[in-house]
Amino acid sequence: MPDDFDLSASRAVWLSRNILPHEAALRAQISRWRLPPDLEADDIIQEAYAKLSTVDIDGIRNPRAYFFQVARSLVLMHVRRSRIVSIQAVEHIERLSVPSDEPGPDVQVSDRQQLHLLATMIARLPEASHKAMVLRLVHELSHREIGERLGMTANAVQKSLAKSLSKFIEQLGRGGMTPSDASNGVIAREDQPDNVETRDQLRD
């Protein structure tokens, strides 16, 4: 039996506060590493979250640095396994440092900006999805109750909410939470895999 995964709601709260805000920066970092051909940044991010579901969070003093370290060691593991990649690639990644302990002022997103981004994301949903989301989040109605109000089946409500949530996952993970985006009200789109601005900010 491999690791036990903690998928409790409390872990989710911890992840949302301590890890999620750094995901975009990590993506930017990963994009500078040479990954094996069949491996993508998304795979690494997902595996990193899985890893973070196994560790004792009380022992993590600096979640951001830990998140980066986990990702780096996952990439290394994949690179070593992949026979196609040369020894140089391994050395290349091994030389890469993990960013400093404290996020710089550019990465720290204020409460207001986070909230603003959240409001923007929700506001940009198509009308029916938006209504369903508000009824779920604010009024805490069940999917069936939402369906009754909007003339949809409970199943359709579930699908609509899931689609919206997928969008949020995408947006939050791809630089949607960087301050520049938040203040401009710009949200990374699916066809914009990298947030160039984030990368530049981190280079300093």
Place this chain on the structure above:
Amino acid sequence: MSKRETSSEIDAAAADWALRMDEAALDGKQQAKFERWLSADVRRVGAYARAQAVLVHVKRAKALGTEFEPSSYNSHPLPRDAAEAIRPERPDRPVLTRRRMLIGASAVAASGAIAFFVPSDSAVARVYETGRGETRLIPLEDGTTVTLNTQSRISVSLDRAARLVTLERGEALFKVASNKHIPFLVQAGDMSLRAEKATFSVCQLDERPLEVKVCDGSVEMERSSFATRRTHVLGANVRATLSQNGTIIQRDVPPEAMERELAWQEGMLSFVDTPLSQAAEEFARYSNRRIRIADVAVGAETVTGRFSATNPEGFARAVALGLNLNVRSTPDGITLGR
């Protein structure tokens, strides 16, 4: 083998599961399906963990009220709740401890309420404890009574979202006052218990497996740290123990045996054909005066009767009389032998 599933396909499925589970607990069939899905690829576990985290984040929008108007958050001061909800954890602020969060989280999962994410400053946990040999009856504000056995410590926090008790050590008996809207939750180690109306005890001692006894009503039991979060529902007259390897073992206990095992409420220990060594061990929880048993054969003799928990001498003398043993007093206890 089919083509490797893309990470965005995984994310979509993870979002779907996260939303399903946020709305209502899965039934057995769905749960099995979810576990199959989850266990097939570690990326799915991560994607699900992230989907949950994003959902938590998105739920902070509740504080924004019904109108999600982005522009209004640039110029106007934030609603107090909103600012509160979105503020990241800061070490200098009394934040929820992990343990507290675990219980709070179960409350969220159970009730669907999200008030947890905006913990009210007024809900300060109260701590109650007992010394060796002491039992204490604690009436809680909600009508529940808690009886603490010897050397026990609990912290209690009651608010609108949940009634939370953390058993830090020892043993406690809960007579839960019924309240459909506010679940009663007990956290002991990494075990979470939930009851609506029940009488049950929880015992957490270093050297023994965690034990839950249900006298009346029913209690839901769940390990907090497992992916396969199987909830066990314990009915009346059931004892559940958590074994070393993490499995939960349930056994039926006749009501009279249950009563006997909970005789400590009245400051008594009650035995029926209990090995002397085991009875002596039990007394050690209640007094600094130790009962020592000279040899294994004597320890295997059995005792029956009801004894004052804080009077090991009285017990030793009664037993010695019945079993024809010698009693020898030592500075720190009593030795029983032939």
